[in-house]
Amino acid sequence: MDLLPTRPTGHRILIAPTAGGGCRARQENFPDHRPDIAELSDGMACPRSAEIADPGRQSDIAGKASDGERWEKGDTRMLLKVDPVDSFSGTFRVPSSKPETQRAILTGTLAEGTSRVYNDLRCDETETMKNACRAFGATITEHDGYLEILGIGGNLPHIRRVIQSRGSGLVFRVMTALASVLPSPVVVTGDATLRNRVMEPLLEALRELGADIESIVSENKAPVVNWGRGLKGGTCRLPGDISSQFITAVLFAAPLADIPVKIEVTGEVFSQSYIRQTLASLTAAGIKVSASEDMRSYQVEPSTYQAQDVTTHEDYTSASYLLAAAALFPGRTVLTNVYGDSMQGEFAIVPILQQLGVDVTFDRATSSLTVDNPPDSMRGHFEVDVRDCPNIVPTLAALGAYVQGSLRVTGGRLTRFHKASRIEAMAAELTRAGVDIEVLYNDGVCDGFEVRGAQTYPGGVTLSSWGDHRIFMSLFVAGLRMQSANRFSGFEDVRLSFPTFMEEFAKAGVRTASVEDVEEENAPAGAVG
Numbered sequence: 001m002d003l004l005p006t007r008p009t010g011h012r013i014l015i016a017p018t019a020g021g022g023c024r025a026r027q028e029n030f031p032d033h034r035p036d037i038a039e040l041s042d043g044m045a046c047p048r049s050a051e052i053a054d055p056g057r058q059s060d061i062a063g064k065a066s067d068g069e070r071w072e073k074g075d076t077r078m079l080l081k082v083d084p085v086d087s088f089s090g091t092f093r094v095p096s097s098k099p100e101t102q103r104a105i106l107t108g109t110l111a112e113g114t115s116r117v118y119n120d121l122r123c124d125e126t127e128t129m130k131n132a133c134r135a136f137g138a139t140i141t142e143h144d145g146y147l148e149i150l151g152i153g154g155n156l157p158h159i160r161r162v163i164q165s166r167g168s169g170l171v172f173r174v175m176t177a178l179a180s181v182l183p184s185p186v187v188v189t190g191d192a193t194l195r196n197r198v199m200e201p202l203l204e205a206l207r208e209l210g211a212d213i214e215s216i217v218s219e220n221k222a223p224v225v226n227w228g229r230g231l232k233g234g235t236c237r238l239p240g241d242i243s244s245q246f247i248t249a250v251l252f253a254a255p256l257a258d259i260p261v262k263i264e265v266t267g268e269v270f271s272q273s274y275i276r277q278t279l280a281s282l283t284a285a286g287i288k289v290s291a292s293e294d295m296r297s298y299q300v301e302p303s304t305y306q307a308q309d310v311t312t313h314e315d316y317t318s319a320s321y322l323l324a325a326a327a328l329f330p331g332r333t334v335l336t337n338v339y340g341d342s343m344q345g346e347f348a349i350v351p352i353l354q355q356l357g358v359d360v361t362f363d364r365a366t367s368s369l370t371v372d373n374p375p376d377s378m379r380g381h382f383e384v385d386v387r388d389c390p391n392i393v394p395t396l397a398a399l400g401a402y403v404q405g406s407l408r409v410t411g412g413r414l415t416r417f418h419k420a421s422r423i424e425a426m427a428a429e430l431t432r433a434g435v436d437i438e439v440l441y442n443d444g445v446c447d448g449f450e451v452r453g454a455q456t457y458p459g460g461v462t463l464s465s466w467g468d469h470r471i472f473m474s475l476f477v478a479g480l481r482m483q484s485a486n487r488f489s490g491f492e493d494v495r496l497s498f499p500t501f502m503e504e505f506a507k508a509g510v511r512t513a514s515v516e517d518v519e520e521e522n523a524p525a526g527a528v529g
């Protein structure tokens with residue numbers, strides 16, 4: 001057995017014991033005639049939030065649970081009934097990384113010639129990225145085990161069309177930025193969750209660089225029309241505490257600007273691991289980009305994307321659900337498709353589990369992680385700083401429900417801007433299941449939680465995903481150690497990032513059944529043990 005996957009230097013994650021004996025994990029030309037917005041929007045799937053164009057997607061979001069609003073009595077919907085299990089063990093395959101696959105599709109699209117992405121993730125959100133890039137002019141073909149991308153290079157096409165981001169923040173933000181350099185106008189749109197997300201700082205920053213962008217429905221929100229007047233360049237400012245995707249989006253478009261681009265970030269920079277992944281991806285594609293050590297200043301020279309072959313590795317956010325399930329039951333679990341050397345902040349789930357007393361070892365020869373969980377793990381008082389690993393916040397809430405002592409999570413303020421306000425969502429749903437969890441506010445902003453776990457809970461409740469795949473997957477895990485089956489909304493949304501979720505959990509004997517639900521009251525529940 002090797003040591004754990006190594007982390008590149010400069011990557012911030014610190015695990016330190018706390019006084020309470022726990023841990024702290026830190027870690028062309030523009031057409032003379034400017035078309036009407038209505039002309040551009042014709043045929044665009046752009047309903048207002050009450051009229052979802054694509055109701056099969058994100059089952060839960062039609063102005064109901066995603067807003068924390070209750071379904072009305074008598075409404076029907078499909079829920080997933082999940083039986084608890086007595087044990088969790090076996091061999092499971094971790095999906096490939098969503099952020100790595102999405103970045104590789106982007107660099108391949110912008111390069112001249114053919115790029116390949118090996119071991120790519122096939123899921124709804126990478127499909128959305130592929131379709132957006134095809135709309136940009138790339139030819140992307142799926143082969144067994146790899147993607148082949150014939151990029152557009154410097155041939156920026158007149159596409160005059162709608163780019164559909166569905167619920168993907170990354171697709172919307174990067175495509176909106178890239179549309180600035182196209183020679184004709186483009187509409188970039190998304191679903192109801194996307195249209196609720198914060199976009200203003202990005203739109204303002206792109207305008208500072210010379211882009212001409214207007215919102216179509218609500219000011220400074222998606223959908224937008226980017227009139228494609230080109231990106232001049234110069235200096236723009238962005239906040240660091242709303243979404244790293246603003247910085248990533250400008251970085252991807254910046255090499256195509258007329259003059260160098262400088263990004264100055266104000267305030268603390270959260271989700272730095274995602275910016276580092278962007279910088280690594282751009283550098284590997286031959287882009288001249290530099291960043292200050294504090295990640296608050298970036299410089300990008302006009303440069304050309306080079307075709308390359310990329311191999312995508314494991315996704316630690318997806319792995320976190322399997323790892324958390326393994327930590328709830330004594331025994332051995334093996335995860336495959338694990339290669340190490342990850343830049344993902346969510347790799348933090350591994351050292352966090354180790355601090356919780358769970359043994360996790362990496363074997364490079366077999367590309368696997370082995371989890372050995374002793375019966376007495378997860379006892380004590382622990383603290384985790386999640387500012388660099390935002391996507392495991394819901395997973396940690398699920399895990400914390402079984403920490404005999406407490407698990408305190410801070411630095412999660414960005415997650416309120418995700419598909420759902422994830423801390424509030426987890427706190428509300430776990431509370432419904434009887435978990436003692438308290439939301440922590442910092443400067444009036446929901447920033448974390450403290451959960452005091454128990455041995456088990458009665459279960460038998462209906463839990464909402466709030467229209468967010470990560471909330472569903474985390475609640476699913478939390479329910480595995482309860483005493484009776486729970487029912488979950490939003491289970492179809494696993495296809496966004498982890499399409500094999502149900503198959504993997506079925507390997508461990510987790511039994512699920514979809515059931516029609518007629519809205520009813522949830523019985524109050526309490527902790528057991």
Ligand SMILES: O=C(O)C1=C[C@@H](OP(=O)(O)O)[C@@H](O)[C@H](O)C1
Binds near residue numbers: 099242244248
């Ligand atoms: O660039 C990316 O691929 C992502 C960046 C992060 O966004 P935030 O910085 O908004 O958290 C992350 O949460 C999201 O899931 C994916």
Ligand SMILES: C=C(OP(=O)(O)O)C(=O)O
Binds near residue numbers: 167168171418419
């Ligand atoms: C929030 C996520 O992605 P995005 O921000 O790209 O929508 C996610 O994968 O959970």
